[in-house]
Amino acid sequence: MDTRRIGVVIVAGGIGRRFSDGVACSVPKQFRMLGALPVLGHTINAFAQALGRNTPIVVVLPSAHIDFWKNLSARFPVSRHLCVEGGPERFHSVANGISALPDDVALIAVHDGVRPLVSGDLIARCVSCAVAHGTAVPVVPVVDSLRGLDENGGSHVVPREKYRAVQTPQLFEAWMLREAYRQPYSPTFTDDASVVEAAGHTVTLCEGDRENIKITVESDLKNL
Amino acid sequence: MDTRRIGVVIVAGGIGRRFSDGVACSVPKQFRMLGALPVLGHTINAFAQALGRNTPIVVVLPSAHIDFWKNLSARFPVSRHLCVEGGPERFHSVANGISALPDDVALIAVHDGVRPLVSGDLIARCVSCAVAHGTAVPVVPVVDSLRGLDENGGSHVVPREKYRAVQTPQLFEAWMLREAYRQPYSPTFTDDASVVEAAGHTVTLCEGDRENIKITVESDLKNL
Numbered sequence: 001m002d003t004r005r006i007g008v009v010i011v012a013g014g015i016g017r018r019f020s021d022g023v024a025c026s027v028p029k030q031f032r033m034l035g036a037l038p039v040l041g042h043t044i045n046a047f048a049q050a051l052g053r054n055t056p057i058v059v060v061l062p063s064a065h066i067d068f069w070k071n072l073s074a075r076f077p078v079s080r081h082l083c084v085e086g087g088p089e090r091f092h093s094v095a096n097g098i099s100a101l102p103d104d105v106a107l108i109a110v111h112d113g114v115r116p117l118v119s120g121d122l123i124a125r126c127v128s129c130a131v132a133h134g135t136a137v138p139v140v141p142v143v144d145s146l147r148g149l150d151e152n153g154g155s156h157v158v159p160r161e162k163y164r165a166v167q168t169p170q171l172f173e174a175w176m177l178r179e180a181y182r183q184p185y186s187p188t189f190t191d192d193a194s195v196v197e198a199a200g201h202t203v204t205l206c207e208g209d210r211e212n213i214k215i216t217v218e219s220d221l222k223n224l
Numbered sequence: 225m226d227t228r229r230i231g232v233v234i235v236a237g238g239i240g241r242r243f244s245d246g247v248a249c250s251v252p253k254q255f256r257m258l259g260a261l262p263v264l265g266h267t268i269n270a271f272a273q274a275l276g277r278n279t280p281i282v283v284v285l286p287s288a289h290i291d292f293w294k295n296l297s298a299r300f301p302v303s304r305h306l307c308v309e310g311g312p313e314r315f316h317s318v319a320n321g322i323s324a325l326p327d328d329v330a331l332i333a334v335h336d337g338v339r340p341l342v343s344g345d346l347i348a349r350c351v352s353c354a355v356a357h358g359t360a361v362p363v364v365p366v367v368d369s370l371r372g373l374d375e376n377g378g379s380h381v382v383p384r385e386k387y388r389a390v391q392t393p394q395l396f397e398a399w400m401l402r403e404a405y406r407q408p409y410s411p412t413f414t415d416d417a418s419v420v421e422a423a424g425h426t427v428t429l430c431e432g433d434r435e436n437i438k439i440t441v442e443s444d445l446k447n448l
Contacts, residue, residue, distance in 0.1 A: 148387055162372055163371065197380075214367055
């Protein structure tokens with residue numbers, strides 16, 4: 001692995017609106033237990049293990065959850081990390097996370113807090129890609145058939161082999177990501193790759209990992 | 225539930241090429257055990273339970289697997305079904321399955337054998353939609369960000385809220401599906417909805433179920 005310093009931003013800003021199928025849910029999914037650790041603890045430890053204990057890791061949380069997480073994480077073997085407050089949209093949360101990283105990181109990895117199964121192999125693959133190309137966006141084939149929704153209420157079949165499902169961690173040279181996040185917010189920013197592209201850069205895709213799932217509904221946790 | 229007679233075609237034609245990440249695999253995924261039953265047994269029983277024991281259920285298998293499945297399924301409480309031989313592509317397999325159904329079914333449901341978690345609620349929802357609109361194609365939101373692949377090797381962000389992931393069972397009025405499957409095969413036929421659309425019909429989408437997953441890799445079974 002390249003010895004350039006890597007900073008990690010883990011976005012755990014969700015308030016769980018989609019969880020429990022719309023029913024209000026007191027414990028957001030990033031705080032649920034998964035085996036011996038909260039989901040977010042697995043996520044943090046995966047990066048500390050893959051990149052080294054001295055890797056700067058910033059976790060972005062809603063302000064209302066920061067004290068809760070500090071108390072919860074102190075009770076488990078969760079690697080050292082800094083907690084910062086999120087913003088109204090994912091874009092603002094990532095921007096806050098980037099600002100809290102040390103100035104001297106050369107690469108920045110941005111990862112979803114609710115992807116706790118990220119493997120060391122996947123992190124290494126993304127780092128190698130970013131070292132070689134400046135960016136790394138892990139993708140996997142789309143398993144289900146896809147349909148596009150039309151404006152008139154109809155729909156049409158879409159050739160799924162021409163699409164990829166995007167995962168995280170997404171890695172970028174630090175200067176590029178910092179510059180991209182100085183743009184004004186746009187609702188078209190769905191992930192970091194879209195922000196970097198809007199700033200005029202192209203991104204490089206690399207092979208993701210089907211096991212690196214995003215936990216979005218209750219059943220995802222039951223199945224782990 | 226509507227009392228019109230429903231026929232079911234379950235496609236279990238895969239030879240497991242994608243399983244085990246490309247390593248040759250002696251037991252295709254539809255025959256693997258999932259709790260007390262083989263995957264395909266769960267799938268068959270879900271339809272028999274939702275639609276009644278007298279529902280005609282045709283299971284389409286590669287010819288090399290038919291005897292194996294008959295021997296295996298006889299050892300478990302698997303509902304009554306007919307086995308027919310598949311063809312070179314999913315299109316030909318579904319066509320063979322349709323031909324083996326009784327002439328008097330009014331609706332035909334086509335389902336992937338490797339979606340064993342299909343619920344009674346989902347089947348009922350699809351039947352209601354097909355009774356009302358003639359067709360039913362269950363879809364769910366796309367969880368991951370999507371990128372489209374460009375011909376030059378690049379890629380571009382795609383607004384995922386304008387897409388849906390397609391599941392099965394897909395239901396159609398029997399005359400419509402039989403007529404559609406008389407068309408010559410085209411590689412653009414990725415599911416039954418695309419075959420029916422190519423015959424000049426429109427399809428109606430209904431709400432799918434995120435738990436109704438398609439088992440495509442070894443880890444999907446481990447997680448169940």
